[in-house]
Amino acid sequence: MKITAVDPFYLRMPDITTAADGTQDTLLVRVRTDAGLEGWGECDASPLVSLTVYCCPMSHGNIINIRTSLIGETLDGPDDVVRLSEKVLRNGLDIQQIEHAYSGAEIALWDLVGQKLGKPVYRLLAEMSGTSDVPHPKLPYASVLFGDTPEETYHIAVGLRERGYRAAKFGWGPMGKFDEANDIALVRAAREGMGAEAQIMIDAGVVWGTDHETAYQRAEAFAQFSPTWLEEPLAPDAVDAYGALTQKRPSVPIAAGEGSNIYRMAEDLIVHGGIQFVQIDAGRIGGIMPSFKVRQLAEQRGIQYVNHTFKSHLSLAASLHVFATNSDFNLLEYPAAGSELSQRLIADPFPVESDGMVRVKDLPGLGVCVDTEAIRPYLAPVRIEVGTDAVFEQGSL
Numbered sequence: 001m002k003i004t005a006v007d008p009f010y011l012r013m014p015d016i017t018t019a020a021d022g023t024q025d026t027l028l029v030r031v032r033t034d035a036g037l038e039g040w041g042e043c044d045a046s047p048l049v050s051l052t053v054y055c056c057p058m059s060h061g062n063i064i065n066i067r068t069s070l071i072g073e074t075l076d077g078p079d080d081v082v083r084l085s086e087k088v089l090r091n092g093l094d095i096q097q098i099e100h101a102y103s104g105a106e107i108a109l110w111d112l113v114g115q116k117l118g119k120p121v122y123r124l125l126a127e128m129s130g131t132s133d134v135p136h137p138k139l140p141y142a143s144v145l146f147g148d149t150p151e152e153t154y155h156i157a158v159g160l161r162e163r164g165y166r167a168a169k170f171g172w173g174p175m176g177k178f179d180e181a182n183d184i185a186l187v188r189a190a191r192e193g194m195g196a197e198a199q200i201m202i203d204a205g206v207v208w209g210t211d212h213e214t215a216y217q218r219a220e221a222f223a224q225f226s227p228t229w230l231e232e233p234l235a236p237d238a239v240d241a242y243g244a245l246t247q248k249r250p251s252v253p254i255a256a257g258e259g260s261n262i263y264r265m266a267e268d269l270i271v272h273g274g275i276q277f278v279q280i281d282a283g284r285i286g287g288i289m290p291s292f293k294v295r296q297l298a299e300q301r302g303i304q305y306v307n308h309t310f311k312s313h314l315s316l317a318a319s320l321h322v323f324a325t326n327s328d329f330n331l332l333e334y335p336a337a338g339s340e341l342s343q344r345l346i347a348d349p350f351p352v353e354s355d356g357m358v359r360v361k362d363l364p365g366l367g368v369c370v371d372t373e374a375i376r377p378y379l380a381p382v383r384i385e386v387g388t389d390a391v392f393e394q395g396s397l
Ligand SMILES: [Mg+2]
Pocket: 171, 203, 205, 231, 232, 258
């Protein structure tokens, strides 16, 4: 089949705030073919910056937009996705955020190939890599922000426990902004609210920058509450500081990687940063294939791969296909408190099943359906003009 259209859509809530909540707006990408099929993907990056990568006029041979690279191309199988990814990235060599932006289209291409071949994406990946194609259920962990105070955090944790979550991650907000006693009180509140049996994770939200000494001290102080990991205590690219931190073998395992916007960055954190959990966002790193490569590296190095997903269940679907077939990688970041937009985006979200687990859908492609009716009110039409030429005019959903 031939690619006939590549359409990015900018959607947003009426009011955007400074909260560390990436579900307030989004960039969806729809790819259509002459076979009458359409695939969808979602980027977790600045939506309008990414949108321009789909339509910016050519500057020279190394700055050619994603649409130009894809429209008219043949798409019949996984090899075509790999070939087209190489073409898009080569044509956009000097576009700094090309992987970020391309993630949505790459995911949509996998969705299309799966639909054409009648197979779920996880099975296509298994066939390509010669590995097991048996999917395994994941334990969803609710991903929420810390309350402004320990008391508020405790109530959030109790609420999650009452909703049946057996695992939850608390992050950002006041963590690291005040003194050590406050940091410890926040983690204690999360543990007490979730109960002794639950898994809790702590996301420090890059608050200690390159200060690996403080990160180590906090990891030791938090160990009494047995968190599964301490996430992003340091800046996303502070590879040397991560190396210094993990060489001291802190009592709580260190997790990082969501900021990886190319495969190499994740590889660096694993190989030189020594992290024990690598967290990859398929909507940032360039899509499903580079995420799958990080999964394979994690398998080789004996560390755990986890998804990073703080968007809709469209992103969750893309993330889940990447590591559904590894039974050891059993945790799933599960968006639990996103905006109305993110909650309405998919007609058939992933339920937490009666055994408390989430399963990948055994349907062609990503296996989920974008609810265009439900999200149309959030569409913010975009028109970009250069001189008298319209460079971009948003299509209809
Ligand atoms: Mg995080």
